[in-house]
Amino acid sequence: MSKRKICIVTGTRAEYGLLYWLMKEIQQDTDLELQIIATGTHLSPEFGSTYRQIEGDGYTINEKIEMLLSSDSEVAIAKSVGLGTIGFADALARLNPDLIVILGDRFELLSVTQTALLLKIPIAHIHGGEKTFGAYDDSIRHAITKMSYLHFTSTEEHRRRVIQLGEYPDRVYNVGAPGIESIKKLNLMNKKDLEVSLNVSLDRPIFLITHHPTTLAQDPIEGTKELLDALDDYKDITMIFTKANADDHGRKINNLISGFVSGDPIKRKLFSSLGQMRYLSLLKHASVVIGNSSSALIEAPYLKTPAVNIGNRQKGRARPVCVIDSLADTASIRRAIDKSLNYDFEIEKSHEIFGDGSTSKKIVDVLRNLEINSPGKEFYDGEILNDKNLYNC
Structure with missing residues (x-):
């Protein structure tokens, strides 16, 4: 066979x-x-x-x-x-x-x-x-x-x-x-090994930041500017950025972040790709993860890392209550970051929903x-709430 x-x-x-x-x-x-x-x-x-x-x-x-x-x-x-x-x-x-x-x-x-x-x-x-x-x-x-x-x-x-x-x-x-499986199976790096791998000091509090284009926004660049203005208020922080994805305006966002990082190259770093091991390890050791990536909603809560979710890119996606949502303006982002830095995971234990x-x-x-008889299929018109086969896992 x-x-x-x-x-x-x-x-x-x-x-x-x-x-x-x-x-x-x-x-x-x-x-x-x-x-x-x-x-x-x-x-x-x-x-x-x-x-x-x-x-x-x-x-x-x-x-x-x-x-x-x-x-x-x-x-x-x-x-x-x-x-x-x-x-x-x-x-x-x-x-x-x-x-x-x-x-x-x-x-x-x-x-x-x-x-x-x-x-x-x-x-x-x-x-x-x-x-x-x-x-x-x-x-x-x-x-x-x-x-x-x-x-x-x-x-x-x-x-x-x-x-x-x-x-x-x-x-x-x-x-x-699937992201939860990596957390469960990987032996994540300690802070010292991570410092060597990234060639950056992690003695200070760590902000891990990923900001992708909000593709339905009229001006997806403006939200990035507001975020960087908010981050500029935090002086004694190590900020690790990962590049935005290849959606429309992604390169413009990366150029803005690159300029921001060049203003303080000792404490601010931009990476094209961290890889799964380094990213999850950073997520574990970070003081807060900031931006609009789904990892802030899914993986971060499992690692008990506070998360600030900015703007509408993830609007509608399921998330634990420990994720702090923010509008995409400077003042709201600052308030959300300050709130996240004081979040106590012990008061809310229902963060593992995935x-x-x-x-x-x-x-x-x-x-x-699975037996696949044909790639074709019909439209299911059955009653969702009462279907006896609804719960099959």
Whole structure:
């Protein structure tokens, strides 16, 4: 009996970190064959050429799809989706996978999903059913859900929402968030080793900052300026920035941050990519994580690190009450940071809402045993609340 070929597609550093343990679980399974496609910022020197990290971790990249243009305008992003579609058509025809696994809601995934649909290759989608009103990722995520055959959500609420979109309950599984698995399995670095690796002193309080474009905002740059004005008030702090992603205006945000960092290069550092180990280790040791990355809502609470979530990019996404939301103006950001520095995790223990860290095993059990008769599907019209198959995990 031939192995079932499972193709993992990854386009960013953050997404690869979330897929790492799933890839390892597939690689070690005797009934499955792992295929890997790297695309997006993985192949860009500007973003750290992070495909090398994938290879350094012992994985073989079967295909590399160049799709990222040098511009970060809306037109360039739209053209990148088109380039990706052309590249994925050839790559998937060569690899001929039995099933493709993707995670999240980025534009790179829109390319592979629509291509797989036309090639009649079923898609398994991780992190569907979530809401992020401040970015067009929200629409991309729901579109991917409708083009996908199989669904792995991070909470029961998200599972119910995927079913609400017309997906059959017996193909929608609540497996928790993959990011929690990394926290549970990795032996994170201590502060001394982290200092050596980053070449920066961590004796002072640490702010870990990631600020991505809010793609539905009229002026996504203004929010970054407000954030940097707020941070400038904190003088005796080590500030570690990770670059914004490749969405429209991402490069403009990175240029603003680069200028801010150059004003105090001893205490402020900007990294293209920290990698999963260093990022989570920093997240553990940080006094607060600041910005609009989903890691502030998902991983930070598990590490009992206070988080300030700025603006509308993550608006609508489930989060523990320990995450402090802030408007995207300087005064509000300052107040939120000050409040976070005094947060007591002992007063609120319900911060672990994204599963128990066994996500990869749950997913692989389904990938190995699921009978796929056809990549096609029908719309589920059943009653969500009363369906006897609603809770299948």
